[in-house]
Amino acid sequence: MREYLLVLFCTAAVTYLLTGPVRKFAIAAGAMPPVRARDVHREPTPRLGGIAMFGGLCAGILVASQLDNLSKVFSQGTDIRALLSGAGIMWLLGVLDDKWGVDALVKLGGQMIAAGVMVWQGVTVITLPVPGVGPVAVSPTQGMVISVVMVVVMVNAVNFIDGLDGLAGGMVCIAAMAFFLYSYRLWYGYTITDAAPAVLFSVLLIGMCLGFLAHNMHPARIFMGDSGSMMLGLMLAVAAISITGRVDPDLITSELGSQTATVHALVPIYIPLLLPLTVIALPLADLLLAVVRRTWAGQSPFAADKRHLHHRLLQVGHSHSRAVLIMYFWAALIAFGTVAFSVTNTGRTVVLTLAGLCLVGLVVLLTPRFRPRAPRAVQAFVPPRYRRRRPVPEVVRVAEKLSPVGGDADPAAPAPTPEDDFPVMDEEVLRRFGDGATAVGHRPRGRG
Incomplete structure (x- = not known):
């Protein structure tokens, strides 16, 4: 765990320190598009934040390669090299889009190329784990198609929610934390070494997001742009692919002694069956709703609009920061609730807890005019909007x-x-x- 914390700290520190110079570079390079009708910010804000995040990713991988335990991930497979190749292509495509703009179909083709490069280097679905049946092998063509679809869907899901300050980075960070807990338990709890790359990928994601969020929270000083959002989506997809198709349910059954316990332990894998979509269910739902909405209206599925979930929260009266916190709450509830259900032997307690939290979330969601006020004893330490007025x-x-x-x-x-x-x-x-x-x-x- 100490090695993971070191990698996380180095990744976050490098990302944080690089974001300031990258912001100045983006301003000098003119990567500050004018405010559009669908934007919620009022002043032109520089993009290209993905450059700093890519620098943090490289720094974290370099540190991990020098550590005793984590260096085994580099020698036992090609996942790290495949990740760098795909992330590099996706990052370069995003930089071009942030500066000059790229057509939607060209962007989709670039995403498929990045996914294909990773598949060619070995990051692909080989089997689908089915409890009671065991790993069901898929053909190389089927595995390639499944892997490419997973990458493209995850990349666009993250890209679609990048509409408010700190929203995409925070939600990906929450998803990565939940995925880290799940994959870390598989590796050290059940000694499944195939889960080791997913643990490292999750730690790198958490560090990149935390380092960048310090500059991206409302009011944001810089946006991650497509160079950052598409890279985050790709890394989250790679973490899912590196576990899906490599974990044998029979290994966990032998450890737990029953199929019922195996079912609970594999919830994040076998319910979606393709990847643990539960850790990013909210962005995925927003993606599906946007595609259906635009197609029904006769528009392109990639046509931008101002009707995403976070936009609707602003329309009903929530403030910018409050809308982001609400999205954080629901993302954490779904992601960590799924992981908690996979840990417990009986899901009754988890279900009741989730139901109570859902009720709290609905109350907060339906009261946009309510603003919490901090106690008088701590008012000096909170932002002015949370202080009681005289x-x-x-x-x-x-x-x-x-x-x-x-x-x-x-x-x-x-x-x-x-x-x-x-x-x-x-x-x-x-x-x-x-x-x-x-x-x-x-x-x-x-x-x-």
Whole structure:
């Protein structure tokens, strides 16, 4: 575990340190497209954040290759080389799209080429694990098709949710954490060495996302762009492929002693049967809904719009940060709930817990106007939007009826707040409250 923590820290640190220079490079290179109608940000923001993430990936792999236990992953297979090849192609395609824009069909072709290169180097589905039956072999052609489809679907699922500050990076990080727990348990809990590459890939993903999120949370200073989102989707797909088709259910059965326990342990694999889609079910659902919606309207499935799940959260009244946190909540609930169900022998407790959390999530989802307030004891340590407001003094209530210069207020103008600065205070207010009017930050006549 210490080696994984070291790789995670190095990956996150390099990604974090590179993001600042990459932001300056993106501004100098002109990778700051104007704000489009479907965008939610108000100012042009540089892209190309995937460059920093790719640098963090290379640094993490370099560190892992020098460690005693993790170096075995490099010598026992070609998964790392295949990952770098596919990620490099996907990253280069994303950089071109972030700077000059790439046609949707050309982008789809590039995604298939990146997936094909990885399949050619050995990252492919060989068998499908079926409890009670054992591994069901698939032909090389079938394995290639399944693997390419998995990569393309996962890449576009992550790319589709990259619409709010910190949304794609945070959700992929949550999915990678859940997948790390699952694959780590298979490797060290059941001594299945074929799960080792998936553990390393998950750690690299977590480090890349954490390092970049420090610059990408709202308000974002830089976007990951397609160079980052497509690479994250590819890595998540590679982690799934490296486990799916290599884990023999009979090995776990021999360890647990019953088929029922094996069923619970293999939930993230055999329910989707192709890959543990449960760890990214929310982006996948958004992808499917977008394809159906656009096809039904006679548009291209790759035509951009402003009707994704996160856009709908903003439309019903949630703030930017609140919409992102809601998406985080549901992604974590699905991903970690699936992993928890695979760990326990009986799913009743897990199901009841998930049902309770779902109820809490629905309440929060349906109350967009509610804003949590921190206790007074910790208000100094939280952002201003979570602090309790003090009662508005009477001087402000009187001033709200008056204009800033003593005339009648404009009915169409918004009501002043305690934080508004009135440069001149009306004489009536001064006579009633005297120097006390300065207590809320107003400046009477004749005072400096």
